[in-house]
Amino acid sequence: MFLLSFWIYLFFLFSRQEKVNDFERWYFDFHVEWSQGTYIDLKELEELFEDCPDKTQFPHYFYYKGWIFYEEGFEDLALESFLLYEKFLHLGFEKEELGIKQHKSHLHYSLAVLYAEMEKPQMAREYLAKGRALMDEKTDYLLAEYDFDEMEARINFEFTSEKKQAIDCLESLYRKVQDNDDFSITRLVTLYCAIDYSVEVNDMKRASELINLWLKDSNIEAFRNSDYLTDYYSIMRNYFEAKFDYKTALQYNDSILLDKNVNLLKRETLHKAYIRIYDSLKQYDKVLIFKDSLEIIRLEQQKIRKNTIVNTTFEKKELEDYSAFILRKKKKEERGWILLTSLTLSLILIVFISYRKKKINSEKQLSLEKEKVEFTQKKYLELLKKYQFDKKHLERLKLSLMNEVKRNPTSQICLTFDQINRNIETNSLSTNYDILQFEADFSTNLKQKIPDLTPFEIQISYYLKMNFTIKEIAKMTNCSYKSIESHKYRIVKKFKVFYTESFDTLIKKMPLNTSI
Numbered sequence: 001m002f003l004l005s006f007w008i009y010l011f012f013l014f015s016r017q018e019k020v021n022d023f024e025r026w027y028f029d030f031h032v033e034w035s036q037g038t039y040i041d042l043k044e045l046e047e048l049f050e051d052c053p054d055k056t057q058f059p060h061y062f063y064y065k066g067w068i069f070y071e072e073g074f075e076d077l078a079l080e081s082f083l084l085y086e087k088f089l090h091l092g093f094e095k096e097e098l099g100i101k102q103h104k105s106h107l108h109y110s111l112a113v114l115y116a117e118m119e120k121p122q123m124a125r126e127y128l129a130k131g132r133a134l135m136d137e138k139t140d141y142l143l144a145e146y147d148f149d150e151m152e153a154r155i156n157f158e159f160t161s162e163k164k165q166a167i168d169c170l171e172s173l174y175r176k177v178q179d180n181d182d183f184s185i186t187r188l189v190t191l192y193c194a195i196d197y198s199v200e201v202n203d204m205k206r207a208s209e210l211i212n213l214w215l216k217d218s219n220i221e222a223f224r225n226s227d228y229l230t231d232y233y234s235i236m237r238n239y240f241e242a243k244f245d246y247k248t249a250l251q252y253n254d255s256i257l258l259d260k261n262v263n264l265l266k267r268e269t270l271h272k273a274y275i276r277i278y279d280s281l282k283q284y285d286k287v288l289i290f291k292d293s294l295e296i297i298r299l300e301q302q303k304i305r306k307n308t309i310v311n312t313t314f315e316k317k318e319l320e321d322y323s324a325f326i327l328r329k330k331k332k333e334e335r336g337w338i339l340l341t342s343l344t345l346s347l348i349l350i351v352f353i354s355y356r357k358k359k360i361n362s363e364k365q366l367s368l369e370k371e372k373v374e375f376t377q378k379k380y381l382e383l384l385k386k387y388q389f390d391k392k393h394l395e396r397l398k399l400s401l402m403n404e405v406k407r408n409p410t411s412q413i414c415l416t417f418d419q420i421n422r423n424i425e426t427n428s429l430s431t432n433y434d435i436l437q438f439e440a441d442f443s444t445n446l447k448q449k450i451p452d453l454t455p456f457e458i459q460i461s462y463y464l465k466m467n468f469t470i471k472e473i474a475k476m477t478n479c480s481y482k483s484i485e486s487h488k489y490r491i492v493k494k495f496k497v498f499y500t501e502s503f504d505t506l507i508k509k510m511p512l513n514t515s516i
Contacts, residue, residue, distance in 0.1 A: 041263075042068050059088035063107065066114075073265035074305060075118050082111050105134040112151055121159040128152060146183065149173055150190050157197050164201075170194035171210065184219040185226060191217075192228075195235050199242045207239055230256050230266060237273060246277050253277070264301050271297060446510065452494050460487050465507050 030048065040048070045068060049061055066081035086107055108131030115124040132148050150173055157166035174191045177183040191214050198207035214220065224232055237252035253273050256262060262270070271294040278286040442465065443458045453461070463473045474484045492503045499506055 040064075040068070042072070059085050060103070062088070063103070063110070066110065070110075070114060070117075071265065072263055072304075073268070073301070075114060077305075078114055079111075079118070082107060082114065086111075105131045107131075108134065109147060109151065112155075116151070116155050116158060119159075121155055124151075124155050128155075146173060146177065146186070150193070154193060163197065167194050167197050167201075167203075167206070170197070174213075178217075185223060185228065188214065188217060188219060188223045189228065189231075192231060192235055196238060199235075199238050202242065204242060207242070211236075211239060230259055230262055234269070241273070241277060241280075244280075246281055249273075249277055264297055264304070268294065268297050268301070442510070449510075450494055450498060452497070453491065457487055457491050457494075460484065461491055461507060464488070465510060 042065070045061075045064055049058075052058055052061065062081045062085035066078045066085065069075075069078035069081060089104055089107065108127040112124045112127040112131065115121075115127065128148055128151060132145070135145065135148075150170065153166045153169040153173070156169075157163050160166075170190050171194050174187050174194065177187050180187075191210060195207055195210045195214065198204075198210060217223075223229075233252045233256045237249045237256070240246075240252065241249040253270060256266070256270050271290050274290040275287050275294065278284075278290065439459070439462050442462050443455075446458055446461055447453065459477075460473060463476065468476070470484050470488065471481060473479075474481045477484070495503050495506060
């Protein structure tokens with residue numbers, strides 16, 4: 001039963017992941033199409049994202065939705081969508097492959113456009129500044145400095161008295177990229193704004209010059225055949241209406257009406273233009289007809305807006321709850337990491353302090369041991385200088401040195417041997433024998449052969465080599481008899497690790513001088 005549940009879980013997991021991967025591939029393709037100017041309405045967008053496993057993982061959906069709301073004239077709903085997109089970008093949900101930095105820049109540009117439409121110039125300028133700060137060489141040309149300069153000019157025209165300078169800036173931007181194919185449509189939109197603003201300030205001479213420049217552009221046909229066709233008709237209608245050529249203005253307005261893809265916002269603008277023109281022509285019956293039609297359009301807009309608000313509010317609440325949950329989860333994880341880091345650092349600190357304390361204690365202990373050894377050595381030398389060798393001791397020393405004279409008759413060994421021999425013959429005692437004079441070479445030689453011996457064990461071995469008894473060694477080292485016996489036992493044990501011969505035999509064979 002457990003295995004069956006496990007396999008069902010794995011199947012569900014892999015199926016879901018495959019679904020996510022399939023949608024992700026479509027998502028990237030659709031993003032490219034959108035970037036190239038593909039337009040869809042809200043219903044089409046919802047249908048396209050119907051199979052989306054989790055919209056928070058594909059937050060560009062809210063960006064598409066924001067622009068659709070903007071095109072429909074629902075600025076407040078567009079703002080909510082853009083701000084939702086900004087929140088999910090901040091939470092890190094956007095796919096890296098789509099270019100996070102580029103999208104943040106594009107989003108800030110879009111928010112600047114929206115706030116300008118909502119007559120909030122300060123917010124528009126703030127988002128323009130944020131967008132500029134994120135631009136780099138990888139940024140799409142739609143987000144390049146050109147677009148930010150154009151938007152700034154439009155804000156200056158709408159909200160300052162520098163209207164002529166704003167039109168000059170737009171014309172200058174157009175001329176700057178007039179022969180650049182990357183700006184084929186963008187530059188015509190810029191010039192379109194300059195013409196519209198010239199008409200608005202009633203500078204008809206300049207409007208005529210800009211229209212001629214516009215119509216002579218090499219990409220004007222592409223502009224007419226694009227989604228900007230109604231914008232082309234609108235600008236021409238406004239121009240002829242301003243020149244009081246109402247007949248031509250009506251023809252351009254009729255051309256817009258024939259376009260089946262005109263949304264309700266543009267239809268509203270269209271009907272307002274009819275009302276304006278027919279009112280100027282004093283054809284009040286037609287004014288009433290278009291006023292009634294305008295009222296129907298507004299009622300339809302309100303109906304769509306009401307349904308959209310209900311759906312959007314529900315979706316917004318659901319997504320905000322989810323984003324709040326994710327935010328809490330992230331904060332919890334951050335707190336967990338902080339706690340784990342703190343614990344790790346505390347543990348490292350404790351280990352370091354413990355190690356440091358141990359090292360200090362060890363160094364202190366070594367220092368004390370060193371002082372003790374130095375003090376003991378000093379005592380040894382003092383004891384040896386005062387030690388009175390009797391005839392029996394001298395006989396043993398003579399025997400020990402005799403073997404060394406045979407193997408290595410150095411002047412030092414021979415001199416000591418002769419001195420001991422004379423004293424034995426004359427039966428005189430002396431304290432002038434420095435029996436430690438051979439210890440250095442012997443110690444070096446013994447340490448090489450038995451590395452485990454301690455300095456004190458080497459010293460005892462040397463005394464044993466010189467034929468001193470345990471009792472005599474105890475007296476010379478100021479230690480107890482049992483202590484020296486215990487040391488000898490450990491020395492013998494260490495010898496047996498390296499040699500099979502008896503300790504007494506080996507110690508006699510070992511030379512006093514390393515040159516042997």
